[in-house]
Structure formats: C-alpha cells, structure tokens
Amino acid sequence: MHQAGAQLRFNEISSTTCTQYSDIEESGFALDSFEDEALLGAPIQPDLDMGADVIAAQANFLPGGCILVMSLCGSVTDGTAMQMVLKLWADHCRNLYDAEASGTEKEGKISPPHQINQEMWRLVGLDPINKTAARANDDVLVPRCVTLNNSSQSMKHILFYMPQAAYAALLKECATELRMTNVLLSASDVVCAFIWRSVMKAWVAAHVHNTKNNGTEHGEETGNDEPNLAEIFMPFDARPLFGPLGMPSSYLGNVNFEHRPSMPLAALVAEDTSIVSLARTIRASASRAQDRGALLDAYVLLQAEPDYSPLQLQSTCVAPPSVAILDSLSFPFSDTSFEDSVFGNGGKPDAFRPLMGALNRMFRICFILPRKKHRGIEFLMTLSETEVDYLLQDV
Structure with a gap:
C-alpha cells in the first residue's frame, strides 16, 4: 500500500x-x-x-x-460532486477527459435574516424561534440543538431488493390514484414515500414493543413525551437553481441542502394513508425548498452565523421518528466505464455500495442505490434489531 x-x-x-x-x-x-x-x-x-x-x-x-x-x-463537497468525480475518473481511465467549466458573475435578490421564513431557517439547521433576537442583532443566530450519538452499540444495515415487476406495479398503483388529481409526481417521490412509511411503521411497532417491555434500543430517546411528528431528511442538489447566476453544472463544491417533509406520525402509519398522499407531501416540500430565492435566503442565514461548527454534523441528529433518505436513482451508473479492455462488464461497476460501518453508529439513514438498466431497485436501511424484525414482517 x-x-x-x-x-x-x-x-x-x-x-x-x-x-x-x-x-x-x-x-x-x-x-x-x-x-x-x-x-x-x-x-x-x-x-x-x-x-x-x-x-x-x-x-x-x-x-x-x-x-x-x-x-x-462533506464539509467541502457533496454527493452530486462525488458522482461527477467518479464519472470523470472513469473517463480519465478511458482517455476521454475533456471538460471545462466557466461562469459569469451575476447577482440575485437577497433578504435580511429577520425577513426570511421559518422553513428556510430549518433548511440550514437553525432555530427560527429566535427570530426576534436576530432582528435586533443579525450577527447572532442560534443553531438547532445537536446531540451526537456516541453509543457503542451499532444499528443494523439491511439491503432490500424491489424487483422490476414490483416496482412497475407500485408505479401503476400510484398512477391510478393520480389520474384523479393534477399533481405530478416523480418515480423518486413514490419510492421515497414507500420507504418512509415502511421504516416508520417498523419504528412504531418496535417503539410500542420496547415501551411495553420498559426498555429502549439504540437511537431511541427516553422520556415521557410520545413522539407525534415524523420527519424525513431529503438532500437535493442546488446546482441547477444557481445555474442562471453563473454557477457551472460541473461545480464540485458543496451545494447540498436538505428539505424536510413532515406529517403526524399517526397519519403516516395509518392504513388508509396512501403512498400517493405521502409522495405528494414530499413533492410539496421539495417544491418549496427548491427555489432560487429561498436558497439565497438560506445563504444569508449562514453568512450571519458566526460559528459553523454546531451545524457541521446536523445529519447526525436524525433521531426517531425521523429518517434521512439519500436518493441515488439518477446516478449515471450504466454510463460509468473504467475501460473495457481492462475490466469486464464493459468496464462498468457490477454494484454500488456505501461504507456503512460508521453510519450504523451515527445515522438513521436509507440509501436508494443507483439503478441499473432493466433492473429493480435496491435500497439500504439502518435499523435496530427489533425494527428489522417488524419490517420483515410488514414486507
């Protein structure tokens, strides 16, 4: 080595x-x-x-x-940049690298922190409760509480595969319900909604089990307050939104934000709550967050923050009944080749897997893995032992 x-x-x-x-x-x-x-x-x-x-x-x-x-x-770059670097790396191996990035300076309209809506504060991990204080002193913003999970007990990762037939059936079922509305949903919205409900149903069942047995598992909070709101952390790439301001699509810095759809936990796991209704909640949240003006507001908040360190590990606060979902369905997996004269399968990777050791100790997370052509969908979850048992019963 x-x-x-x-x-x-x-x-x-x-x-x-x-x-x-x-x-x-x-x-x-x-x-x-x-x-x-x-x-x-x-x-x-x-x-x-x-x-x-x-x-x-x-x-x-x-x-x-x-x-x-x-x-x-992650403090410098993001998941979209990782995809671009991997693709460029593969192109280098095939001696096809020829990419240049250029941009022009343009300005966008920005607002002072006290005029920015609460959802944008949460987008960058800040507490909007202190907006009054921020109006008096725009240099002092209060980060949301961060509690790192230092437990030595790891959660368990489990890999699921949804065959192409099941995936097609899920989309068809949702399409039937969508015909009665004017809402447009992506396949990603539907898959994320399916995962969100599945994970939360397993968590609720495990939570009830642990409460009856007066015990807690890794990742559960102790206390008398029952959780009533479920939240999903969903990163998205802001490069397309900043393109008109001069940011090249090949920019490799960190332009990653998370929108956070939420809904009452009881409604989320109710039998009469459809996948489409959850997908619509996800799409509505994404539409509000994926707005150039809103993101410029988010940067105003960050610019007014004197210390970034409390915000650096916000994603480690994904505590139940919340979950982070990283969607890699659009990753150009089938177009990434590291030279077919050296490697088999046309030089294309046979599989894509994240390293889960540290994540199992820190995050409640789900990866939707890159999809190959004419294949089903793989998704990877971190769950407690009891949650895995209930999830397997549900599926």
Whole structure:
C-alpha cells in the first residue's frame, strides 16, 4: 500500500484474505464482506482542524476484480460532486477527459435574516424561534440543538431488493390514484414515500414493543413525551437553481441542502394513508425548498452565523421518528466505464455500495442505490434489531 497521506492508494486484498471477487458477487455484494477500514485507509470523518484531503480513494484488488472505494470531505463537497468525480475518473481511465467549466458573475435578490421564513431557517439547521433576537442583532443566530450519538452499540444495515415487476406495479398503483388529481409526481417521490412509511411503521411497532417491555434500543430517546411528528431528511442538489447566476453544472463544491417533509406520525402509519398522499407531501416540500430565492435566503442565514461548527454534523441528529433518505436513482451508473479492455462488464461497476460501518453508529439513514438498466431497485436501511424484525414482517 502507498505511504500514509496518499490520496489514491493501491491495496492487494489477496495478500490478507482468500476471498475472491466471485464470492462477493455470489453474496449479492454484501456490505459485511470486509470491514470498512480494510477498504479505505482514510477516516470517514477527517479532523478538519488538522487538515483533510478533499478526496481519498483506494483501489482494492482481489482475484477476479477490483473494489474501488472513494470518500469526499462533506464539509467541502457533496454527493452530486462525488458522482461527477467518479464519472470523470472513469473517463480519465478511458482517455476521454475533456471538460471545462466557466461562469459569469451575476447577482440575485437577497433578504435580511429577520425577513426570511421559518422553513428556510430549518433548511440550514437553525432555530427560527429566535427570530426576534436576530432582528435586533443579525450577527447572532442560534443553531438547532445537536446531540451526537456516541453509543457503542451499532444499528443494523439491511439491503432490500424491489424487483422490476414490483416496482412497475407500485408505479401503476400510484398512477391510478393520480389520474384523479393534477399533481405530478416523480418515480423518486413514490419510492421515497414507500420507504418512509415502511421504516416508520417498523419504528412504531418496535417503539410500542420496547415501551411495553420498559426498555429502549439504540437511537431511541427516553422520556415521557410520545413522539407525534415524523420527519424525513431529503438532500437535493442546488446546482441547477444557481445555474442562471453563473454557477457551472460541473461545480464540485458543496451545494447540498436538505428539505424536510413532515406529517403526524399517526397519519403516516395509518392504513388508509396512501403512498400517493405521502409522495405528494414530499413533492410539496421539495417544491418549496427548491427555489432560487429561498436558497439565497438560506445563504444569508449562514453568512450571519458566526460559528459553523454546531451545524457541521446536523445529519447526525436524525433521531426517531425521523429518517434521512439519500436518493441515488439518477446516478449515471450504466454510463460509468473504467475501460473495457481492462475490466469486464464493459468496464462498468457490477454494484454500488456505501461504507456503512460508521453510519450504523451515527445515522438513521436509507440509501436508494443507483439503478441499473432493466433492473429493480435496491435500497439500504439502518435499523435496530427489533425494527428489522417488524419490517420483515410488514414486507
């Protein structure tokens, strides 16, 4: 392996294990085939004060294949940039790289913090309750409370596969209901709604079970107050919104925001609540957040914040009954090739998997994995042991 600090490392897994690529492929590319640390010699959460690489990657070769692992510093860049970097990397391998980015300076209309609506405050993790104080002193904004989960007990990740037939049936069922409305929903809205309800139904069942048994699981809060509102954290890419202001679509900085649809927990898990109604809630929230003026307001709030450190790990606060869903359905998986004369399958990856070791300890999260052509959908969840049991009963 290359010396410590190298951004791209070479690792020959065959020197430490007898596992072959065909074994991993046969297991469905199970995430527990290797420990995260064996595949990436860089911390998932680098020490920013000590200095951190924007990108760290490791090519892990084993008999029959290669596991390419890449990590980008989330304080500098985002998931959309990761997709672009991976695609550019693949293009480099095929000697086809030829991309230039240019932009012009344009201005957009911005508002002072005290005139910005509460939803935009929450968009960047700030507490809108203190708007009165902010009006008197625009330099003092109050971050929302952050409580990191330092429990040594990990949650469990579980990989689900929705076959193409089931996926088509879900979309058809929703299309039938949508004919009676004028609302336009994307396939992503529908899939996210399906996952949101499934995860929350499992959480409610586990919560009731644990309450009856006077116990709590990893990720549950203790106390007398019963949760009554469910929230979903959904990142989105703001590059298209800032394009008219001169931001190139190839910009690799962090332009990631989260919109947060919410609804009463009881209504979310009710039998008469349809997937379409949940998808409409998601679409309405996205439409409000994905507005250039609203996002410029969000930047005003951040500019007035004297200390960013309390906001850096907001996503670690995804506590039940909330969940974060990262949708990678649109990732150009089938167009990413690392040279077909070297690798099989036309140089295209056989599977895409996130490293889950650290995430299982920190986040309540779900990944919708990139979809291959003519295939179903894979999604990955982090749940407690009891939640997994109830989820399996429900599906």
